[in-house]
Amino acid sequence: MTYIHQTITDLKQSSPAQCEFYQAVEEVLESLEPLLETSKRYQKHAIIQRIVEPERQIMFRVPWVDDNGNVQVNKGYRVEFNSALGPYKGGLRFHPSVNASIIKFLGFEQIFKNALTGLPIGGGKGGANFDPKGRSDNEIMRFCQSYMNELYRHIGPTTDVPAGDIGVGAREIGYMFGQYKRLTGRYEGVLTGKSLLWGGSLARKEATGYGTVYFAQYMLEAQGSSLKGKKCLVSGAGNVAIYAIEKLLELGATPVSCSDSRGTIFHEQGIDLELIKDIKEVRRLSLEEYMRVHSDAIYTPSGEYPEDGHAVWRFNADAAFPCATQNELTGEDAQVLLANGCTLVSEGANMPSSQAAVEAFIKAQIAYGPGKAANAGGVATSQLEMSQNASMRNWTFEEVDEQLKAIMKNIFTAASNAAQEYGQPNNLVLGANIAGFKRVAEAMIEQGVV
Ligand code: GLU
Numbered sequence: 001m002t003y004i005h006q007t008i009t010d011l012k013q014s015s016p017a018q019c020e021f022y023q024a025v026e027e028v029l030e031s032l033e034p035l036l037e038t039s040k041r042y043q044k045h046a047i048i049q050r051i052v053e054p055e056r057q058i059m060f061r062v063p064w065v066d067d068n069g070n071v072q073v074n075k076g077y078r079v080e081f082n083s084a085l086g087p088y089k090g091g092l093r094f095h096p097s098v099n100a101s102i103i104k105f106l107g108f109e110q111i112f113k114n115a116l117t118g119l120p121i122g123g124g125k126g127g128a129n130f131d132p133k134g135r136s137d138n139e140i141m142r143f144c145q146s147y148m149n150e151l152y153r154h155i156g157p158t159t160d161v162p163a164g165d166i167g168v169g170a171r172e173i174g175y176m177f178g179q180y181k182r183l184t185g186r187y188e189g190v191l192t193g194k195s196l197l198w199g200g201s202l203a204r205k206e207a208t209g210y211g212t213v214y215f216a217q218y219m220l221e222a223q224g225s226s227l228k229g230k231k232c233l234v235s236g237a238g239n240v241a242i243y244a245i246e247k248l249l250e251l252g253a254t255p256v257s258c259s260d261s262r263g264t265i266f267h268e269q270g271i272d273l274e275l276i277k278d279i280k281e282v283r284r285l286s287l288e289e290y291m292r293v294h295s296d297a298i299y300t301p302s303g304e305y306p307e308d309g310h311a312v313w314r315f316n317a318d319a320a321f322p323c324a325t326q327n328e329l330t331g332e333d334a335q336v337l338l339a340n341g342c343t344l345v346s347e348g349a350n351m352p353s354s355q356a357a358v359e360a361f362i363k364a365q366i367a368y369g370p371g372k373a374a375n376a377g378g379v380a381t382s383q384l385e386m387s388q389n390a391s392m393r394n395w396t397f398e399e400v401d402e403q404l405k406a407i408m409k410n411i412f413t414a415a416s417n418a419a420q421e422y423g424q425p426n427n428l429v430l431g432a433n434i435a436g437f438k439r440v441a442e443a444m445i446e447q448g449v450v
Pocket of ligand 1: 089090091092161162163164165166192350375376378379380382
């Protein structure tokens with residue numbers, strides 16, 4: 001235990017005020033205990049000290065002019081965390097909450113997530129504290145161009161390949177790709193999540209949500225059960241949540257909720273997927289709009305449970321799919337879910353469950369798929385997009401979806417085998433962290449002290 005305290009103490013001193021980052025590191029290090037006890041080789045090569053330190057952190061000014069002619073300035077980031085297994089790979093997040101701590105926790109998680117996919121991708125993450133909400137299309141374009149004016153010199157198809165995350169979808173990737181091409185004169189696979197018209201991969205948009213549901217399916221299969229007929233809570237209303245809902249419906253489950261920053265929809269008879277797509281993907285409106293069509297649904301504005309809880313987790317359900325953002329499911333939320341009979345949690349978002357919530361799920365021995373395993377389908381399919389770009393070919397939707405399923409199955413098997421090997425067969429947090437870590441650590445050792 002002492003090396004965990006030591007590492008966190010050192011991090012607090014060298015990288016002050018980065019609580020989300022400490023949280024992500026602590027969770028991984030705790031899982032690694034049984035491995036580090038039996039093997040001294042990681043200590044000998046100072047793997048822990050090296051793996052918690054990004055290889056490179058880029059922070060830059062992003063100035064742009066809004067529609068009123070006012071100059072705006074945001075902070076841009078790209079953290080190139082670990083390249084032992086391949087080029088840095090991970091999304092860009094545009095959200096007002098973005099800071100160095102958030103980007104570092106996401107980049108750190110990404111190392112192990114990407115390793116778990118078994119594909120040749122390192123870990124990185126980036127973004128800006130830019131709030132796209134209410135911004136015109138022209139403002140979004142100008143912001144993306146300004147962001148790329150700095151980022152272009154750090155990325156490339158064999159060095160660092162960013163993609164989307166919260167606030168960054170195909171539109172933003174398009175504007176950034178256009179600017180990269182203008183600055184460098186090169187048409188290459190430097191970003192993933194591209195439009196299908198010019199280099200994107202079929203099924204990339206659906207991949208994170210579908211993957212999270214496939215992962216749930218594999219957890220249930222191992223118990224001789226399935227998703228059929230299960231009532232499922234989903235949070236979020238972005239790309240991940242929408243396609244998790246789509247796959248749940250396809251597999252005969254009933255997704256009954258979704259949420260955005262302003263409120264939560266609960267619809268007992270099942271979420272109207274086409275309406276959500278229209279509200280969020282086409283009209284870009286608030287979920288409140290849902291009530292105009294379905295007055296039998298329940299809308300709870302955010303802040304209804306200010307005593308440290310979230311409305312979406314207050315409803316009875318068999319399973320929960322947190323697909324919104326970090327720490328959206330607190331210890332108290334976890335207790336409510338468990339008391340209401342929830343026996344499966346599969347995380348579409350990155351670190352959506354707080355430390356207390358994770359502990360509660362593990363203690364209750366429910367089927368719990370942590371984000372870095374359960375949401376790895378997005379980045380895995382990004383790597384499939386890179387493969388298609390490199391070979392100048394396009395695969396069919398079915399080909400990509402089949403590979404996605406196989407990758408999710410492999411991740412489940414790897415995490416579950418490692419959990420068994422280290423004596424906690426139900427603990428996929430432990431299993432995923434150990435399996436991901438081993439692959440990165442062995443590559444780092446073979447590549448010497450770099
Ligand atoms: N932002 C996604 C993630 O958290 C996808 C990253 C990517 O496709 O590179 O994994």
